[in-house]
Amino acid sequence: MNALSAIVIRDLRVALRAGGGAGIGVIFFLTLVVIVPFAVGPDMPLLTRIGPAILWIGALLASLLGLGRIFSSDHEDGSLDQLLLCSVPLELIAAAKGLAHWLATGLPLVIVTPLLGLMLGVEPTVLGTVALTLLAGTPGVTFLGLVAAALSAAMPRGGLLSAVLVLPMSIPLLIFGVVSTHAAIADGAMAAPFRFLIAISLFFLVLGPVAAAAALRHVRD
Amino acid sequence: MPLIDLANPHRFQRLAAVLIPLFGALAAALIGIGLVMGFRAPPDYQQGEMVKVMYIHVPFAWLSLAAYTLMAIAALGTIVWRHPLADVAGKAAAQVGAAFCFLCLVTGSLWGRPTWGTYWVWDPRLTSVLVLFLLYLGVLSLWRAFDDPNRAGRAAAILALVGFINVPIVKFSVDWWNSIHQPASVSRFGTPTIDPSMLYPLLISAAGFFALFAALHLAAMRNELLRRRARTLRILKAAEVEA
Amino acid sequence: MNFFANLGPHANFILAAYGVTALTLGALIVWVSLDYRAQRKIIRDLESRKSKP
Structure with a gap:
């Protein structure tokens, strides 16, 4: 447990220091949301209608942004080899690194979502719901991305590839995230789709580290 | 013959040399018979003549999943199991499967x-099927991302397994998504009771x-084995020059 | 002629579907067989070069 919290704290410190790139995800998210009205026009009713969807797509893309860094920098400086020798199961190490990455990049997205939602004319009562669905869904995206990050760790240019690998598989999270938001807007009842969202997210929370550890074991060397 | 014996490239080459023409001929005969019978069958009462696309579209859908x-x-x-032929089979399945998945989408769109x-x-x-096609493209691009076929094979294998686990989840959520966004009035084809004439x-x-898939798959596997042999020879050659 | 006339009002789409299928599968077969020849040739060249020194 001590080793794992050490990994989380170390990764967080690396992400938060200059050059760590933790803030870029939020800025990218903000920029995406600003771009949308220029594309579809400043039509407030339309933006209100598609607002939750834009927030979800923006958060999805923003959480894919820094995926390549999770393992590749550790692979380059050799600390990944040290981690592989560690007595702690590699699955748990991968999960700890995923948690640190989510805390550094996913959680800030959830926090700024209500603010960006206001700009898209999302009803204030719904803002909390959108943020809640993102809070439930983005860990799933990050841990799914863990697999792609591990696969691309040994590749010279893995950045864009990991997005291509993760996006199709994150469609279920996107569907249930947006559907549960719309259900909340329509009749205040979002229980059923929201539960599916949590279920799928939890499933990826398990699948991600297991597959990522397998990738680290089999693909490197 | 135990499966491990196929790991011997010569044995596989011998088997492939027999099986590829065999499956090819079988494919030509069966597709010919099936399509002639299909074109002679009476038109569907709902679909009319368009049902003729079914004889290719539905097999492509099955093959994409298979x-x-x-x-x-x-x-x-x-x-x-670390079977030496497994990643060769996986790559060939991705290449040929992606082509059939593409055909399923195009014929479905034309239908x-x-x-x-x-x-x-x-x-x-x-x-x-479109999401499945994206998953195929992901596996294929992962294959292209590595120089070393062994590492590419293991990476693609992990991605293929994660993708395979995801297929039912994607199917379930797409069905759910469709039930939310569209009333059930969208015309559906492929009724469960299909006339024997079709x-x-x-x-x-x-x-x-x-059978065509089997022939193409074996041929693609044979090519991949040759490609790896050529790669090994080239590396040996380079080492010789250096020495 | 009779054959095409029998395909109903949407004959174009049926023929297009079969055409795309024939084209794609044909391309796949051609690619597989050309690739086979190319790889065989590469291996032959490499092996003949290896025996020289």
Whole structure:
């Protein structure tokens, strides 16, 4: 447990220091949301209608942004080899690194979502719901991305590839995230789709580290 | 013959040299018979003559899933049993399966135009196949991302397994998404009760396309084995020059 | 002629579907067989070069 919290704290410190790139995800998210009205026009009713969807797509893309860094920098400086020798199961190490990455990049997205939602004319009562669905869904995206990050760790240019690998598989999270938001807007009842969202997210929370550890074991060397 | 014996490239080459023409001839015969029977069958009372697209579209849909399943089994072979031919089989399944998946989408779209009035409908089945196609493209691009075929094979195997686990989840969520966004009035084809005059040609042509897949898959595997042999020879050659 | 006339009002779409299928599968078969020849040739060249020194 001590080793794992050490990994989380170390990764967080690396992400938060200059050059760590933790803030870029939020800025990218903000920029995406600003771009949308220029594309579809400043039509407030339309933006209100598609607002939750834009927030979800923006958060999805923003959480894919820094995926390549999770393992590749550790692979380059050799600390990944040290981690592989560690007595702690590699699955748990991968999960700890995923948690640190989510805390550094996913959680800030959830926090700024209500603010960006206001700009898209999302009803204030719904803002909390959108943020809640993102809070439930983005860990799933990050841990799914863990697999792609591990696969691309040994590749010279893995950045864009990991997005291509993760996006199709994150469609279920996107569907249930947006559907549960719309259900909340329509009749205040979002229980059923929201539960599916949590279920799928939890499933990826398990699948991600297991597959990522397998990738680290089999693909490197 | 035990499966491990196939790891011997010569034995595989000998077997492939027999099986590829055999499956090819079988495919030509069965597809020919199936399509002639299909074109002679009376038009469907709802679909009219458009039902003739079914004899290719439905086999392609089955093959898209079957090839992905084959890829996942081959991935297990790579990761768990470490069978030397498994990743070769996985790569060939991805290449040929992606082509059949593409054909499933194109024929479905061409079928949809007269039936639905538009080339593309976000119908749950078409959408699921589209996501499957994206998963194929992901595996293929991962194969291309590595120089070393062994590492590429293990990476693609893990991705194929994760993707395979995801397929039912994607299917479920796409169905749910469709039920939320579209009323059930969207015209559906592929009724469960299909007339024997259309069922037999469908099954025969499907068997033919499966045979074609088998022939192409074996041929692609044989090519991949040759490519790896050439790569090894080239590396040996380079080492010789250096020494 | 009779054969095409029998395909109903949407004959174009049926023929297009079969055409795309024939084209794609044909391309796949051609690619597989050309690739086979190319790889065989590469291996032959490499092996003949290896025996020289």
